[in-house]
Amino acid sequence: MKQELNLVLSPEDASNELVIKQIASKQLGADPSEITFVKILKRSIDARSRNIKINLKIEVYINEAAPAPGNYKINYPDVSAKKPVLIIGAGPAGLFAALKLIENGLKPIIIERGKDVKSRRRELAAINKEHIVNPHSNYCFGEGGAGTYSDGKLYTRSTKRGDINKILETFAAHGADENILIEAHPHIGTNKLPQIIEAIRKTIIDNGGEVHFNTHLTDFIIKNNSIRGIVCRELTADKTIEFTADSLILATGHSARDIFELLHSKNILIEGKTFAMGVRVEHPQALIDSLQYHCAVNETSRKREYLPAASYSMVHQAMGRGVYSFCMCPGGIIAPCATAPGEVVTNGWSPSKRNNPFANSGIVVTTEPEDLKDFRQFGPLAGLRYQQALEKMAWNAGGQTQTAPAQRLMDFVNNKLSPALPDVSYQPGIKSAPLHLLLPEAISSRLQLGFQEFGKKMRGYLSNDAVIVGVESRTSSPVRIPRDNQTLQHPQIKGLYPCGEGAGYAGGIVSAAIDGQKCADAIASQ
Numbered sequence: 001m002k003q004e005l006n007l008v009l010s011p012e013d014a015s016n017e018l019v020i021k022q023i024a025s026k027q028l029g030a031d032p033s034e035i036t037f038v039k040i041l042k043r044s045i046d047a048r049s050r051n052i053k054i055n056l057k058i059e060v061y062i063n064e065a066a067p068a069p070g071n072y073k074i075n076y077p078d079v080s081a082k083k084p085v086l087i088i089g090a091g092p093a094g095l096f097a098a099l100k101l102i103e104n105g106l107k108p109i110i111i112e113r114g115k116d117v118k119s120r121r122r123e124l125a126a127i128n129k130e131h132i133v134n135p136h137s138n139y140c141f142g143e144g145g146a147g148t149y150s151d152g153k154l155y156t157r158s159t160k161r162g163d164i165n166k167i168l169e170t171f172a173a174h175g176a177d178e179n180i181l182i183e184a185h186p187h188i189g190t191n192k193l194p195q196i197i198e199a200i201r202k203t204i205i206d207n208g209g210e211v212h213f214n215t216h217l218t219d220f221i222i223k224n225n226s227i228r229g230i231v232c233r234e235l236t237a238d239k240t241i242e243f244t245a246d247s248l249i250l251a252t253g254h255s256a257r258d259i260f261e262l263l264h265s266k267n268i269l270i271e272g273k274t275f276a277m278g279v280r281v282e283h284p285q286a287l288i289d290s291l292q293y294h295c296a297v298n299e300t301s302r303k304r305e306y307l308p309a310a311s312y313s314m315v316h317q318a319m320g321r322g323v324y325s326f327c328m329c330p331g332g333i334i335a336p337c338a339t340a341p342g343e344v345v346t347n348g349w350s351p352s353k354r355n356n357p358f359a360n361s362g363i364v365v366t367t368e369p370e371d372l373k374d375f376r377q378f379g380p381l382a383g384l385r386y387q388q389a390l391e392k393m394a395w396n397a398g399g400q401t402q403t404a405p406a407q408r409l410m411d412f413v414n415n416k417l418s419p420a421l422p423d424v425s426y427q428p429g430i431k432s433a434p435l436h437l438l439l440p441e442a443i444s445s446r447l448q449l450g451f452q453e454f455g456k457k458m459r460g461y462l463s464n465d466a467v468i469v470g471v472e473s474r475t476s477s478p479v480r481i482p483r484d485n486q487t488l489q490h491p492q493i494k495g496l497y498p499c500g501e502g503a504g505y506a507g508g509i510v511s512a513a514i515d516g517q518k519c520a521d522a523i524a525s526q
Helices: 017-028 092-103 120-130 164-173 193-206 257-265 285-292 297-303 369-397 409-413 441-457 509-525
Strands: 002-009 035-046 053-062 084-088 107-111 210-212 215-223 226-234 239-244 248-250 276-284 315-318 321-329 333-336 346-349 358-366 404-408 430-432 467-472 496-498
Touching: 002 017, 017 035, 017 053, 084 092, 084 226, 084 239, 092 107, 092 164, 092 193, 092 248, 092 509, 120 333, 164 509, 193 210, 215 239, 215 257, 248 509, 257 369, 276 285, 276 321, 276 346, 276 369, 276 441, 285 297, 285 358, 315 441, 321 346, 321 441, 333 358, 346 358, 346 467, 358 441, 358 467, 369 404, 369 467, 404 409, 409 441, 409 467, 496 509
Parallel strands: 084 107, 084 248, 107 210, 248 496, 404 430
Antiparallel strands: 002 053, 035 053, 215 226, 226 239, 276 358, 276 467, 315 321, 321 358, 333 346, 404 467
């Protein structure tokens, strides 16, 4: 017999399997010896008061054999001789589209401008230590996309878009910890994602798919308003190559600006869309732990014995616009995510243990058309140009390297230049700058109001122990590539399937993966 129970336990009890079994037996009126196995189905933390609780949903096995370990592997068919489908981009949308195509009996051919996941590390070291940006392989471009070296959060609000559990199970099948299936906010971690991404690539290739790295899309082959193939530049050999197919999934991510430019130059319809801009804020993790877990800073290590590094989520309406936290990384690091020379872009990531001494988060402001008035001549690329202008500002303010402009948090709110800055996790370094003046007034004034409000919600958050680093500009794509709601094809070009974050249909690893699967299913249904 199996029965489900919902338990509310202390963090200490929730970490003790024997205690969970004893409590379950008492609630069910069963002898503890009759309980053969307890399976945790869901786990979440309730830290709204000092009396922190862990919510568990469990399945109790009574006089019944324990279930076999989870086996999430799919027996994929060999598609090496099947009809090809081109996929541009090896991020989560592209990789999961490829897996779904194989399931559907089609051959995926992935074209990725960046390097494989291991080789990317050299580019990351170059940008962090030597301030050199490779425009084809960096934190955003390369195998696994931005998510591989940008945290690996797997939670999403896109519950109506598709089967989230299938995405998580696919990660588990390729080496992710099964805990991602039960946590309310699942997270893999930047240190563990690379080998998982490699395993997904192996599945694709072993079942007849192809993956081409260092291969940059430069043109579409279109006849009678239908996709017929693509033209690429093979970067290592510096030669032009062509691929032929009548279906193409365009899953390039939110930073492939040259692809937006290419579409626009060929009069293929694209649209401007709203996005958000702001800064990264970094606090000592012990301070965030103390605020969220309701204890003194010197007590956080004891609290953390049974609790993870604390996170937060903030939102405030300031002068008619949303100011909110984005991609919060407890126990994390601020990373340099420029994709071209002459710009500074920040993002954040955490290792699986989230055990670094800092907590960082993007704090951003929603943009409106009025912000883009100086860029209207660029039409649907106006938002992109606005992003570029702020990234160039940050590059200049930091000294025209990957050193980033920064300011202590209270100094920013009080319009003061910081005479000295605290240590931060951003490896290329920071330089004191008046971000309250350098950022557009529409952003800086709302950020100041937002930080003041956040300081009221979390007493101690508004502190000069915290520092803001500029700029956080790649929250989402400033461009949407339209598609038909039913066929998912571009309204002008048959066989072109805009997909994922870069096309404006996702926001994170899971939602991008789901969208990739949707596009693959749409192609199969054609």
